[in-house]
Amino acid sequence: MKTLNKIMNLALLAVLVVLGSCDDDITERNINPNGVNLEEGNPSFLLTDVMVNTAMDVGNKGYSNPLAAYVQYIQKDSWGTNDYDWEGDGWETYYNNLRTVNLALERSQESGLVFHEAIAMILRAHNFALLTDFYGDVPYTEALQGADADGVDLPKYDSQESVYKGSIADFEAASQLISSNMSSLETISPSQDIFFGGDAEKWEKYANSLALRYYMRLSEKDPAFASTGVQNTLAKPLMESVDDELAVSYLGISPGDSQPSNGLSATPSNFTRVKPCATLIYALEELDDPRSDIWFDAVEVPTQVVAPAEMPSGPSTFLEISNGLRYINNDSLASKNLAIYDPATWYADREAGLTMIDTNGVFVGLPVSNQGTEPYTYNLNPSPVQGGGNIHVSLMNPMFNELEGPNLKARVFSxxxxxxxxxxxxxxxxxxxxxxxxxxxxxxxxxxxxxxxxxxxxxxxxxxxxxxxxxxxxxxxxxxNFSSASEAYLDWRRTGLPDLRPGPFAKSDVIPVRFVYPTENSTLNRENYYSALNSLEETEHTDDVPGYIQNDTPWSKPWVLQGVDQPW
Missing domain, CATH: 1.20.120.840 (SusD-like, tetratrico peptide repeats domain)
Structure with a gap:
């Protein structure tokens, strides 16, 4: 924990080549191996670094991260069993961002740079809000006080309530700082402001929109506070169109600035192992939703279960591929312990030991936690090996295999x-x-x-x-929120909607509701860490998986869920 509080020499100053709008590129960062004198840190470059890292975190969690499997956008058929045993990530990213943005805030205030100060306040509040979203109580008031001789080496964990409400207050203060100084704000180069290209009005709208998001985050836990805040915020400038949204395009120069899980910057299996989740496939199909064609690729060889007389090679044949279709003999299903996938019955069928066959004609996805092993065997895959592909399950749309493209963005706030x-x-x-x-x-x-x-x-x-x-x-x-899995997850946690549940081979009957603190917290900041565990509420699922420290489990409820009916 000590490292959270010491503002170290910063080696992440960004020199960025960008486009200059809210859809500017996430770009390459030049690394200074010798660090930088803190008194000379350029707040513009510091802020750019935090924007890059914040957007990359949202983008990485949004597409192929376990969170995207939690909310059933995707599943992985290799190197990821989708059984809801992930403990979470982001702690170091957020605190690294916070150290950097806190220095940017101090440098901005020292230099009288009001616009820079407001942006720093927004970015700092957002990273603190993300921390408490995922973990619960976190170091907040003392977290960034380790730079001076009298600083705090072992910070206390503040309550989740205080972090949420403090972040909201900072969003509002930053918005007010911008609006009250709009005519005299200093300029910021579009090449440094990769979020909004130096547009102060968009930053004001963004701060207010974030405040609205977090007031609604508290709408079930503290409705009186949320109600007043929401009504006040709705009277302020908010995003007005897609042109105002924060969606940062991937640059596609290196793995760190490219579309997550593309198959070009690392290995082809990065792309091919990510499959659509059957939950999303069937939800879109029921609504005749055109986004299916944008997000998924048609299955290479569809499957049809037919009467024996319709088998191309005769009624005694069990399975064959002919003219681009796979035919399965209906009379063989019972003897071979097979069942046709149906969203309404598949869970019970799997609990009964049946193996699923998906006969969807265009898009075929993987059911969530469908088996206790990696599901590359799904839908009677003829090449059931890790990373071997599956011609009977859809891939994601080929655009997701690219490094960058017009639809490939870290969608921070739409x-x-x-x-x-x-x-x-x-x-x-x-x-x-x-x-x-x-x-x-x-x-x-x-x-x-x-x-x-x-x-x-x-x-x-x-x-x-x-x-x-x-x-x-x-x-x-x-x-x-597809490709913005963080927000989808936090919405589900708040409302229980849509009605998602793990599959029959998940570690628990319910989806986890928080991330686990990094292990080193229990040793480096032991007293404060164990004090924070007392704020977590045990549930009937807290002990579903052994091996965790006391209440520090994915199924223990943080403050925002205590006394609330949702999500379970």
Missing amino acids: YAELCFLKAEAALKGWGTDAEGNYNKGVEASLETWGLADAYEDYIDNEGVAYDGTLEQLMEQKWIA
Whole structure:
């Protein structure tokens, strides 16, 4: 823990080549091996470094990280068993960001750089908010006080409530700092501001939008506080269109600045092992959702279960491939312990020991935690070896195998999310026009994936046309958050929607609700670490998996979930 508090010589100053809009590139960083004099640190470069690392963390968690499997966007068929035993990551990233941004804040204040100061406040608050989102109580008030001789080497863990509310207060203070000085703010080069290209109005909207996100994060736990905050925030400038959203394009020069799990910067299996999750496949199919074509690749060889007389080689044949289709004899299913995958029955079928066959004609995904081993055997794969491919399960769309591209972005905060937040607030009676904001959220998601022309038809589809339920709203928000798994996970944790559950071979019957503290915390900051564990609430699932220290498990509830009905 001591390393969290000592502001070390910074070796991560960024010299960045970017485009100059809210869709600017995540770019290469030149590393200074000799560090930098803290008194000479350029706040612009320091802030750029934190923007890069914050966006990369969101992007990496968003696509192929275990969080994306938790919320059932993807599954991995090799080198990842999808059994919900992941302990989480991000602690070091967030505190590294915080050390850097705290120096940027100090340097900005010393130099009278008001715009830089406000950006630093926003980035600092966001990284603290992410820490408490995932871990619970975290070092906060003392976390960055280790630079001076009288600093704190072993910081206390502050309550999750205080970190959330302190972060919200900082978002609001930064917004006010920008708005009250708008006419006299210093300029920031678009090449240094990879988030918004130096546009102060967009930073003000972003700070307010983050405040709205976090007020809603507390809407179940502290509705009185959240209600007042949401209503006040809705009266402030917020994102107004897709042009305002924060989606940072990947540069594609090195593995560290490219689309996560592409097969070009490392090994081809980085791409091929990531498969669509059956949960998302069937949800989109039921809604006739055009985003399926953008996100997934058609299965190479579809499967049909047919009557014996329809088998190309005769009724005694069990399985064969002919004319690009695989045929399976229906009369053989029972004897070979097989069942056709159905979203409504597959869980019970697997518990009964049956092996699934997916007969979907276009897209075939992997069911979540479908088996206790890595699922490269799924759907009777004829080449069942690790990394060997599977012609009977879909790959992700080939664009995800690229290093960069027009749709490949770290989606930190989308306009669609903002619209769905406003719609949910209206459902609670804290805002207005739930239907209008719901429709805008759907439209914004389609637009950001290049499908704006599909909106008029899609919005009238059964299950999509507005019905006034939170279930429908959160399903569309879940879909819109594809590749933004962090926010989808935290929404699910807050609302229990959509109704996701682990498969029959998961470590627990319920999805985890927090990350586990890094192991070294129990030794380097022992007293404060064990004190923090007392704030976690034991649940009936806390002991589902042995080996954790006291309550420091993925199934122990932090403050934000205590006394709340959701997610389980």
